[in-house]
Amino acid sequence: MSAELSDLYRSLATVADGQELTNPELVRRRADHRARTRIAGTAVAVALLLGAVAVGGWLAIPADGSAPLPPPADTPGPLPTSAAPRPSPSPSASPPPSPTPARSTSSATPEAPTTGAAPPRQPTSIPDRAFFVLPSANRTGLESQVEGPALPMLCGARHPSDSAVVQRRGRYLAYKRPETPAGYVPAGSYRHTITIYRAGRADDALRELRQAVRDCPEQKLADDTRTWRQRVLDPGRYGDESVLFEMRAPYPDGMGEPGADEVRLIRAVRIGDVVTVLWEQGWEYTAAERAQVDADSRRAVAAIVAWLE
Template sequence: MSAELSDLYRSLTAVADGQELTHPELVRRRADRRARVRMAGTALAVALLLGGVAAGGRVAFPADGPAPLPPPADTPGPLPSGPAPRPSPSAPPSRSPTPPSPTPPHSTPSATPSAPTTGAATPPQPTSIPDRAFFALAAANQTGLESQVDGPALPVLCTARYPSDSAVVQRRGRYLAYKRPETPPEYVPAGSYRHTITIYRAGRADDALRELRQAVRGCPEQRLPDDTRTWRQRLLDSGRYGDESVLFEMRAPYPEGRGDPGEDEVRLVRAVRIDNVVTVLWEQGWEDTAAERAQVDADSRRAVAAIENWLD
């Protein structure tokens, strides 16, 4: 070893021998204190950094402006310390659909369902014919000659039969004579009616009129018992009477020496249905007179009105 190196070691030894060594426990406390100082400085730096970020966020995004974007879901970050951001106007808050209510809030369901509204009650089916169901002649046509009669409601029409007769509930008839208004009281009547009213079972009265039409069409000509003349039958336009009606005529030449020469004896028969009731006005004349359509029409209207008043 050189002399210079030996002198250097002796100098270092002399210096070291003059210094007092620090106790190991003191060295540990100093190291812990330095570590705590470093950790406090780091925490302070982090707090300052967070405060600056929050302040910058408030400056960049005012309270009434759009909210800052949240951090990604997989990146942890500090919770914001300011007020909760308002929702963006362009994205309205979603609302959970409200299920429809089965009953309106203003109504209260009834435990018992209300009965359906119906119209006027149907009048009961008549079973008997009162006297007031027969019409009265106009005062100027009255003769005072009236009586109850039985027998058929219609004249013979060849061999016609009426199956609806099996559905008859009741039938009543009467005979009455009429005069013209200008005929003096002491003169004979101008004509007469066989007037009948028949009640049929429900739904069968229209059968009676259908069968009558068929009977007239099926008997255009015939000879009646004890009469040598040929009678001709045909349907006429009945007009509007009741629910439906049938009008036909029977026509034959007057017998020799009776009536006006070249003229025909004419009988008119009208059947009118009102619901399940049929009224028949059969004009039968008086001593070689002929039926007049105007008189039969007027009395037919009276007969219909009387039955309608009875049924109401």
């Protein structure tokens, strides 16, 4: 303790109205104790502040090392001020993908199947490639173009759809059985025609044909004393729709097997606005065979589909 401080203390003691003052050494110790207490309190406050910062940073970082978690949805954030500029989105950031809606497992509204097939185009003329080609085993080399009606007469029936014909072409061709040697008598022949109708009228042609057959169950043909019977048959699946009917009459005397009938088969098939007719006309009183007519009908449809594509 310095001499100046001791002298000052003695002076104060003299004017203190006779009150006893605390010993100077005790005052110094108390002052030193308060200084140490302030220093320790400051150190503890700093340590607590650093610990809070460290703990807060540790809590803000997830254990997997990913970005800090956002605050809860109900925690209000700082209100934006008009002076603060809005941050612009990063050009490399992309919006999250939209969730794909789950497909319904209900069977009440099944998905409509898709075929992927385009409707046939509207043609204006008939090329040669629209006619089918017989397999080599059935060819006779007898083939030519023909004019005239595409169908046999059915009790004088008229077909109003004929006024909607755009173009019609026909041909005649004879076929043989595969086992028949070339140059021998053919097994039968076709009158094959292809007709283009105006849009939406080809189905009228098939409807009129079905009705004409039903309205003419039997008839006599010119220069033929026999009675022919007509009936509609199950057409099978050909094109967009088809009609198949037969004409049947007893063989003339001395022709064919006794008691048997001569049979002609006629099939009309619609593909879009095109109708192809295969009229089996036989060869010297032969009877049409359904298997051969079915196979050649499929070839005729395939040729038209390939032409229209």
